[in-house]
Amino acid sequence: MGRDVSMDSSSSKSYFFLFKICILAIGTCGAVRVMVPTEMILGTVGRPLLLPVNYTTGIKDQNTQITWTFQSQSSGSMLLVTAINNTLTPDMEHGHRFFLSPPSATLLINPVQLTDDGEYTIKVTVSGVKMESASRQLTVQVNVPVSKPVVHSDPAWGAVEYIDNATLTCTVSKGTKVIYQWLKDGKPLPESSRHIFSVDNKMLFISPVLKDDLSNYTCVAKNLISINESEPIAPNIYYGPYDLMVKSEPRFKISEGVFAVGKGEPVWFKCSANSNPPNDYSWFQKANNKTTPIHRGPILNIMSEKVPEKADYMCCVYNNVTGKRGETQFTLILSATVIKKEVYHRSPTDYIRAHQVSVEQEPSMDDYGIYEFVAVPEPAAFPQVPPDKLSTVYDIIRVPDIRTVYDVICQTPKTS
Numbered sequence: 001m002g003r004d005v006s007m008d009s010s011s012s013k014s015y016f017f018l019f020k021i022c023i024l025a026i027g028t029c030g031a032v033r034v035m036v037p038t039e040m041i042l043g044t045v046g047r048p049l050l051l052p053v054n055y056t057t058g059i060k061d062q063n064t065q066i067t068w069t070f071q072s073q074s075s076g077s078m079l080l081v082t083a084i085n086n087t088l089t090p091d092m093e094h095g096h097r098f099f100l101s102p103p104s105a106t107l108l109i110n111p112v113q114l115t116d117d118g119e120y121t122i123k124v125t126v127s128g129v130k131m132e133s134a135s136r137q138l139t140v141q142v143n144v145p146v147s148k149p150v151v152h153s154d155p156a157w158g159a160v161e162y163i164d165n166a167t168l169t170c171t172v173s174k175g176t177k178v179i180y181q182w183l184k185d186g187k188p189l190p191e192s193s194r195h196i197f198s199v200d201n202k203m204l205f206i207s208p209v210l211k212d213d214l215s216n217y218t219c220v221a222k223n224l225i226s227i228n229e230s231e232p233i234a235p236n237i238y239y240g241p242y243d244l245m246v247k248s249e250p251r252f253k254i255s256e257g258v259f260a261v262g263k264g265e266p267v268w269f270k271c272s273a274n275s276n277p278p279n280d281y282s283w284f285q286k287a288n289n290k291t292t293p294i295h296r297g298p299i300l301n302i303m304s305e306k307v308p309e310k311a312d313y314m315c316c317v318y319n320n321v322t323g324k325r326g327e328t329q330f331t332l333i334l335s336a337t338v339i340k341k342e343v344y345h346r347s348p349t350d351y352i353r354a355h356q357v358s359v360e361q362e363p364s365m366d367d368y369g370i371y372e373f374v375a376v377p378e379p380a381a382f383p384q385v386p387p388d389k390l391s392t393v394y395d396i397i398r399v400p401d402i403r404t405v406y407d408v409i410c411q412t413p414k415t416s
């Protein structure tokens with residue numbers, strides 16, 4: 001069709017007529033169509049990049065021209081490559097990196113460079129009976145993949161909670177159009193009054209630091225073609241002392257802050273507090289109105305034959321970086337070891353009587369005797385725990401769910 005129509009000026013009327021028919025019956029007349037799968041194409045520097053294109057012309061036996069042009073703000077508009085029928089005419093300047101294999105219109109850029117960022121136009125022109133063309137635009141964005149980010153913490157030596165500020169800075173040695181994100185223990189860290197990000201998100205300011213900031217921070221750096229994550233970094237934060245407490249063997253503990261131990265029995269106490277750097281521990285004994293330093297270090301060993309019957313002890317902790325201190329006090333009571341055995345053999349009546357002694361307000365003549373200080377179950381629980389079933393005083397103490405109370409056991413001197 002249209003093969004015999006010559007292209008001289010006298011035929012321009014018939015050419016126009018044919019064109020009108022073509023418009024009325026689009027498709028059948030072979031309109032040129034150019035198709036691209038996507039208008040945005042992402043490239044990686046140094047790698048080949050394909051700009052895929054399909055086209056249809058509908059009409060056979062005619063000249064077909066494929067032309068790629070490039071336009072960017074920095075380099076303006078330029079012709080990259082053109083082909084007529086299957087004959088390629090590479091551009092002298094760009095031909096070594098832009099490849100076309102007609103009849104395919106797909107452009108290969110190899111290797112792609114950052115300067116290849118811009119708009120690409122593919123134009124397909126057919127000329128036979130008439131001239132017809134179609135074009136499409138593609139946007140190319142070329143990036144360098146981001147290298148592994150590195151996080152620096154400032155101050156590097158550490159920051160004191162409530163006083164110092166800290167800055168974490170994320171850097172990448174390679175990568176273009178990088179955006180940054182911060183994770184705290186693997187979760188996105190939201191901005192808050194104490195956590196402020198720089199405009200480009202490369203820096204995280206913590207002002208002031210708290211113990212709570214002691215976490216693993218990770219910087220995620222990404223661009224349109226890659227994502228990379230730093231090693232976690234935990235800034236050194238000086239804090240404490242917190243959660244100060246003294247522990248001993250459970251069997252010695254009779255209530256909060258009170259321990260009882262048989263005379264001559266060795267006993268240890270461990271003082272602990274959460275702090276960075278580790279605390280300095282010192283122990284004091286308070287007896288007979290006097291406070292005496294007795295030991296340094298977290299563990300105190302007491303040889304109970306060498307200490308008063310009843311004394312208060314104090315564990316003092318000091319964090320030499322935060323300058324904060326803490327102290328906790330407890331009472332240690334020595335009970336004669338014989339008591340343990342005597343309780344075992346004591347008759348229920350003795351025991352009950354002893355209990356009554358503690359309850360009665362007015363002591364009677366019968367109550368005279370030597371009193372020892374022990375722990376027994378609270379009165380309500382008492383009848384269910386017959387004393388003759390108990391091996392030692394300490395068993396009573398250890399019975400869970402029974403609140404221990406102080407009571408007195410009367411050891412009436414045996415009348416011989």
Ligand SMILES: *[C@@H]1O[C@H](CO)[C@@H](O)[C@H](O)[C@H]1NC(C)=O
Pocket residue numbers: 035036037052053054
């Ligand atoms: C071109 O056509 C081929 C086969 O018809 C198809 O596989 C390919 O996805 C098409 N490409 C584009 C850019 O439309």
Ligand SMILES: *[C@@H]1O[C@H](CO)[C@@H](O)[C@H](O)[C@H]1NC(C)=O
Pocket residue numbers: 060061062063064084085
């Ligand atoms: C292009 O190809 C068509 C058909 O294959 C042919 O008729 C035409 O002469 C060719 N044009 C050139 C310039 O080689």
Ligand SMILES: *[C@@H]1O[C@H](CO)[C@@H](O)[C@H](O)[C@H]1NC(C)=O
Pocket residue numbers: 145146147148226227228229
């Ligand atoms: C992160 O960057 C390093 C180089 O710094 C690279 O070897 C690694 O493959 C990258 N990881 C990812 C997931 O891209």
Ligand SMILES: *[C@@H]1O[C@H](CO)[C@@H](O)[C@H](O)[C@H]1NC(C)=O
Pocket residue numbers: 163164165207208
């Ligand atoms: C920490 O930052 C605050 C402002 O955010 C500033 O006022 C303060 O002086 C800083 N503290 C130190 C120790 O630099």
Ligand SMILES: *[C@@H]1O[C@H](CO)[C@@H](O)[C@H](O)[C@H]1NC(C)=O
Pocket residue numbers: 214215216232234
């Ligand atoms: C950071 O992560 C490591 C490994 O998972 C863990 O051992 C460490 O305790 C964490 N540090 C903090 C401060 O959470």
Ligand SMILES: *[C@@H]1O[C@H](CO)[C@@H](O)[C@H](O)[C@H]1NC(C)=O
Pocket residue numbers: 289
């Ligand atoms: C013991 O302490 C009391 C009250 O704190 C005080 O009045 C008294 O003088 C002190 N006794 C001695 C011997 O230090």
Ligand SMILES: *[C@@H]1O[C@H](CO)[C@@H](O)[C@H](O)[C@H]1NC(C)=O
Pocket residue numbers: 277278279280320321
């Ligand atoms: C603080 O205490 C630590 C450990 O107890 C010790 O190693 C360090 O030398 C002390 N620093 C100062 C400044 O006293």
